[in-house]
Amino acid sequence: MNNENSGLHGDEITPAARRLARHLPQRLIEETVAAETRRQFFGRSARGLGGLALASLMGEAAATRGEAIGGQPGLPHHAPKAKRCIYLHLVGAPPQIDLFDPKPGMKDWFDKDLPDSIRRGQRLTTMTSGQSRFPIAPSVFQFKQHGKSGMALSELLPYTGRMADDIALIRTMNTEAINHEPAITFMQTGSMIAGRPCIGSWTSYGLGSMNQDLPSFVVLHASHSHPRANVQAISARLWSAGFLSAQYAGVALRSSGDSVLYLNNPDGVPSPVRRRMLDALGEMNQIQHQQTGDPETLARIAQYEMAFRMQTSVPELTDLSKEPASTYSLYGEEAKKPGTFANTCLMARRLAERGVRFIQVYQRGWDVHGQLPEVLPSQCKDVDQAVFGLVQDLKSRGMFDDTLVIFGGEFGRTIYSQGKLTATDYGRDHHPRCFSLWLAGGGIKGATVHGETDEFSYNIVSDPVHVRDLQATLLHLFGVHHEKFTYRFQGLDQRLTGVEPARVVRNILA
């Protein structure tokens, strides 16, 4: 917009105002012109006051010093290894047998029944509980060993293989949930029943924000490519603050429309007009505050200022035009397309750079009940190079050491086929007893393979890691003791890991 024409900032108000005679009675013009001098004062003082209120509320000074704004006293409990987290959740549950937990011996078991001694009466979903037999489906994909540890990974994840020395692969994750909704909710909130705060909310609440222009906890949704991938529902409850104050809820960054809901001014309201409106609003709110003395009014002024800053900072965040070509050779060309997993990974890095503490990414399409050999390669192609690119990018920017990256789903999948099994086609049902997930970055010991499952990838043989253990570990890396970090609700000192025992997985720590 042309400032000269707008007349909002210039000092040549009087000539411009005269042109308005056709809209205004003369008296009003005169009064307005007469008020010019006063205006300088009011304008400045209003902004000054607003700024002051903001500084005290948002801890501007603290932020400038690189400290967290907000957060709970006494936290962190110990020196944190991770300052921020990028959690890539693959909704639907990737099949560990085809990606992370090779069972070559299963070739000989093709179409043979899973022994009862292995199944041990485990409860099944009603999708396969009606099956008369449980024929074993060996993976059709090859595995290769990578890096110092000889970490065996599927041929579908070549890029992940290249960074095997950076990641700690847990093969013995386990949960109690056997359906997506409760299982994702469990991973995110420590309970299968909705209504509790998710990890991102806990960390925002406990550790505060590291920036003043963006929310502390951001959620991104990545699209998937395969048209026939089986998609699971997610819902806003997964990034809700539960019983914590709603200010700790995740803010979803969208890939179409306003990137943050209602972020953009209406058409015909350019930024200087909004600025002018906010100044006048602030002045009037100040007057109101003098009347009522309600501190909430000052807080509101501060929040409007933060909103205004977000109007600048978010478009700057989502504007990829200044990313060099090397970015796309790293993440892949798909990263240019809004909403792809690669694009989302790039956005996650940009958010991390700007001090966002918890970045939660969801990608759907991993619920491979059928046509697994057809769908899985496409899902892997969506994510493999992109997440590799993310890790390399964090490294080159010196952020890898204090950024935790998590990659995994909500449970595992069965070694036996759901539905028809052929040499080239099969599906897998939900399996809570074991699944794989990897972590990298802040405080994680790379080139680590943790835990062992039996020859059917059905039961855990050694070093189980429960969902709660993962959560305790995550908090530990943030410098937080999961038992000491509580919030009083419904009369209980609630914590992310709940009341059941949880332990930090020391073996994967650097």
Add this chain to the structure above:
Amino acid sequence: MSRVLIVITCGALVYVAASAQKSQGVAAKPVVRSAAKTAGKPAGKPVDFQREVRPFLSGNCFACHGPDPQTRMAGLRLDTREGLAETRKAGLPVTPGDPDKSLIWQRINHPNTGLRMPPLASHKTLTDAEKDVVRRWIEQGAQWQEQWAFKTPVRTPLPPVKNTEWVRNAIDRFVLARMEAAGLAPAPESDRRTLARRLALDLTGLPPAPADVEAFVNDQSKDYYDRYVDRLMASGRWGEHRARYWLDAARYADTHGIHVDNYREMWPYRDWVIKAFNGNMPFSQFTVEQIAGDLLPNRTLDQQIASGFHRCNVTTNEAGVIIDEVEAIYAKDRVDTTGTVFLGLTVGCATCHDHKFDPIAQRDFYSMAAFFRNTTQNAMDGNIPDTPPVIVVPSDEDRPRWSRLAEDEQAAHARMDARRAAGPAEFASWLDGTGRRNIKAPVDAAAQVYSLDPASVTLAASTKLGAGREAERKAVHFEAKTGIELPNVAAVDAGKPFSVSALFLMPKGDDAYVVASQSDGKDKGRGWVMEVLGRVIALRITADDGRSIQIRAGHLEQLKPGTWNHVVATYDGTREQPGMTLLVNGKTALAQGGDSMIVLKGSINNGQPLRLGHDSTRGLAGGALAELRIYNRILSAEEARLDGQWAQLEASREKAAPALNASEREALLLHYLNTQDAPYRALVGQLAALRDERRAMRRRGAITHVMQERSDRQPMAHILYRGMYDQPRDKVEPAVPSVLPPMTASMPRNRLGLAQWLVDPANPLVSRVTVNRFWQELFGTGLVKTSEDFGSQGTAPTHPELLDWLAVDFRESGWDVKRLFKLMVSSATYRQSAQATEKKLKEDPENKLLARGPRFRMDGEMIRDYALASAGLLSPRLGGPSVKPYQPEGVWEAVAMLGSNTRFYKRDEGDKLYRRSLYTFWKRSAPPAAMEIFNAPTRENCSVRRERTNTPLQALVTMNDVQFVEAARRLAESAMQAAPGDVERQIGTIAERLLARPLAARERDVARRAYVDFLRHYDSNQEDARKLLAAGEIAVDGKLPNVPLAALTMLSNQFMNLDEVLAK
């Protein structure tokens, strides 16, 4: 234990014998202490047991020394008087008057951290202030009181106050007494404009019209206040506003919630709530009808609708879920909700173990659950809008006729019964005649399109002929998934009625079976198929586009393996699911439909052969088919029964009348009446007409979900070990928590009894919890801040005597809601100015002492309604289906399943964009975006207290949401229309609409300057003006000049964002 009363006088302790007082020392015997000892150590500020001591004990000790025996350490209980007085090896837990001799005091100060309480592992550290409470409590005699909330509330005498002039009613006496004790004085009364706005917002949820404000300000009559309040409460808006709060508690929404999260038709329940408040239904009745309206004798349609309260819970249809688990979750939700809303108790904490803080055992939880576990509801919601049990709710216009329909139907049935019982004189001669020897069809040969004769079909390889239900009957037995194909059977079609009847043998397996079909899997399944899924029978009709309607027997009507069953499904040609009926073994099935919103398109006829025992992919292996008939009309229920009596009719053909057995005779009578007897046939015709009328009303009306008890068993539940659905332990009968007064003998042991118990005068909680929630609606915070928890871990009431006084008064008034609100808003307490002084902010930042009036940010719904009302946009329509106003694109799609019917948000048009926010369609997995940003709950669980955060995202909504931009423009337009050319008056109009007051000079100055700057911008950037004015669906008033209108729109947008506008 002897009963003692402790009185504290001048710091010394004197024990006085008393008979039945509430406060009693824990000591087993009165301990006489020397005055010398206490004189040197003054006991300090008196402790308040409920506000200070109990919370301390509960928060720090009860987890290991509380009600739950499973986790109790060292056998020590600190939550009972007996436990505190029990002699232990090391002494007494508490020695009244002597902290040093009290184990509690010793252990919280123990030098050895290993022995210090609370233990290290609890990660709790006591502050000096907390320890001081304990010390003073013991020094002052360790007075003990039961949890206040479990004691029956009583009206205490009004406390004396100094400033009696300030007092307007009883509320003020209690409030002022505390204020005076704390050395605070009330704030001055608000001016009339502020009160006009506050009252309108509190009683209707909407800002007052400027004319109403002026009338209120200028009303010189004595009762001006009362009349204003009465007028507001008489408006239909009152009920809408009260209902909105209630709908959070009832977790009302328009979708199922989990997974596919499809549409659920439930809004008649929401409208019932509005009507109940508008009609000032006593809260007791309001409670009973929602908990058990379906169980009331001579229940009305409205009472049944009310029972939908407990059908508002989240449900699932996720493939793979385990039914037992889901049913346990539903029951838990109903217990939790009942506990929170009516009892103010966290009953749900006792799901896995006894409650850690309140005396609620796990057995209590499951006894409560038993009330809710006797439902006919299927765990799986079917992803359909009308998961049974549901009822039809006719439109208001149809309602009178709807209830008379039932009477007319009954009358016709009665006349038919009478004629059947008497047996027409002509029947005997017909029996003796030859006519009956020619019976060719059970009902009506002309209507019969096809009838199976098993003996005459060519058997396929996998079929054989064998015996049917009656030994002499033939039936086709199927051995594999292949059946028999019969070409040249006339087809039925979607636009015409038809019926299919079958007599078949239910196989012993658990597969999906097909009884018969005229359909082809290759053509999107077009045609019809009668099938058995999960052992229940269904008829599915599929049209051109592959979309189906179907009727399916409920999950409680599973067919027994290895039995013969007679099934009739009818379809009336209306292309919709409600046009289908199902009769199983002579009885109308408690059926559930497919999607009742689907309308079949095009034809279902694809020239397919009739297939017996298969549909080209599935079969009836292990089953058999003895009869199959297709009719070209719908059969009445009686005709359907007659169809099932074909065997008797056939068997009787060659018999002489005297040789007929009873069932043959009865079948013949039925046949005669339905086919020969003119008066009877006239009645049948009359019933058919009534049925058609009913269906037409059904289509015009709505569906709502209701509660329905299973009649085949009594309510019961199992205690689930650690809350696990697959670990059932003891069986329990329905009962209320044992810490509360028991149900009386006259209360039935079902939901109705539970409802009666809730509103019984003996119940100490419901009236308190309810008045507290209403108080919270007005004052922002309840007298008990934790309005959801009146238990040990909740906050103690700020004004316990006031809470009790209000609770008793409310109950004794006949639970009169309007009266209660009038009492509250008439108080001087309520009328105070919200102005906060330095002193009050410092000494009472949360306004617990109520020494100033309420001021807080309004809920998202109110903020939106406020903007719409001020702009003159708000639709006055009350009730009806939920609407979809403006919402940014992609909010639903981001989370939805591909197949969900709430995946794409299709915005409504016209009037529906401007309805009150409580009518906005509520999708649980993606609640209305703007409301959620303002702390609306997701409506997945019961919620009785909303948070009030203050975030930048909220600022973005009210600045940028098209709803607000359009409202700002409309307000600007009307201001310009009202005062053309007069900018001063235009600004004044906007202020009056939004603030209910004129602007102060300073404010006017700020507004004017901003306006001029906006004007300057739009004058220089006319394209911006055009764009700004184009926001929204309503076209701009072309007569108004763009530039000033755009400037005034911005100013109006600015005003709508004022803290004063956003706050009540």
